[in-house]
Amino acid sequence: MLLTLPDILSTEDLTLARRLLADAPWTDGRDSAGPQARTVKNNQQLPHDSEAAQSIRTMVLNGLNRSPLFFSAALPLRIFTPRVNRYGGEANTYGNHIDNAIRLKVNEAGQTEYVRTDVSCTVFLNDPDEYDGGELTVSDTYGTRGVKLPAGHAVLYPGTSLHQVTPVTRGHRLACFLWVQSMVRNDEQRRLLYELDMNILALRQQHGETPEATSLTGTYHNLLRMWAQT
Ligand SMILES: O=C(O)CCC(=O)C(=O)O
Numbered sequence: 001m002l003l004t005l006p007d008i009l010s011t012e013d014l015t016l017a018r019r020l021l022a023d024a025p026w027t028d029g030r031d032s033a034g035p036q037a038r039t040v041k042n043n044q045q046l047p048h049d050s051e052a053a054q055s056i057r058t059m060v061l062n063g064l065n066r067s068p069l070f071f072s073a074a075l076p077l078r079i080f081t082p083r084v085n086r087y088g089g090e091a092n093t094y095g096n097h098i099d100n101a102i103r104l105k106v107n108e109a110g111q112t113e114y115v116r117t118d119v120s121c122t123v124f125l126n127d128p129d130e131y132d133g134g135e136l137t138v139s140d141t142y143g144t145r146g147v148k149l150p151a152g153h154a155v156l157y158p159g160t161s162l163h164q165v166t167p168v169t170r171g172h173r174l175a176c177f178l179w180v181q182s183m184v185r186n187d188e189q190r191r192l193l194y195e196l197d198m199n200i201l202a203l204r205q206q207h208g209e210t211p212e213a214t215s216l217t218g219t220y221h222n223l224l225r226m227w228a229q230t
């Protein structure tokens with residue numbers, strides 16, 4: 001499932017992010033790529049410990065935590081430390097690849113933990129009219145779709161999908177990206193739960209609390225209980 005999450009970042013967040021990124025310590029994105037991705041990756045990233053990366057990932061994580069849509073669609077168990085990237089100039093593209101299935105994360109307590117990359121997420125940090133190209137194209141069982149969103153919006157797509165960022169031919173594309181290990185590993189099951197949740201929400205808005213809405217809520221939780229791993 002490919003899903004847009006509008007307004008994950010506020011205007012104030014974006015202004016601060018842009019200021020921090022103006023003179024940030026960009027490094028070669030290949031440093032964090034696996035052997036296949038390394039052959040097609042040509043962009044720039046920020047070191048996890050840079051001031052800009054720390055502030056931007058905090059605002060992104062706060063934004064996602066505030067989003068009921070993110071929770072319902074991703075059912076997050078663990079989130080890999082978000083990274084900030086930039087495409088443009090000589091380092092302008094990331095060709096077709098599938099993200100590494102497992103990432104090693106150092107958590108807040110300084111311990112390492114594995115994160116399985118069930119769901120991928122890109123949060124756009126600048127607007128589409130600031131650059132040409134730079135489309136995130138995602139191919140899954142439903143075909144291939146291109147995504148380019150306004151600053152502050154995010155897209156969720158399955159970690160299992162082949163994807164790329166097409167060459168940026170004018171300006172720079174700035175983004176923050178991250179991976180989620182979901183409580184529900186299977187993309188189809190996660191999509192069914194999301195659709196059920198959204199429909200129950202709409203039914204409740206239209207008709208208030210009814211025995212059917214109560215019963216369907218029970219069905220949602222019983223499916224989640226059956227499929228979730230924590
Ligand atoms: O820049 C993006 O939108 C996605 C980046 C990406 O695919 C990756 O770093 O694995």
Ligand SMILES: [Fe+2]
Pocket residue numbers: 097098099163
């Ligand atoms: Fe990727």
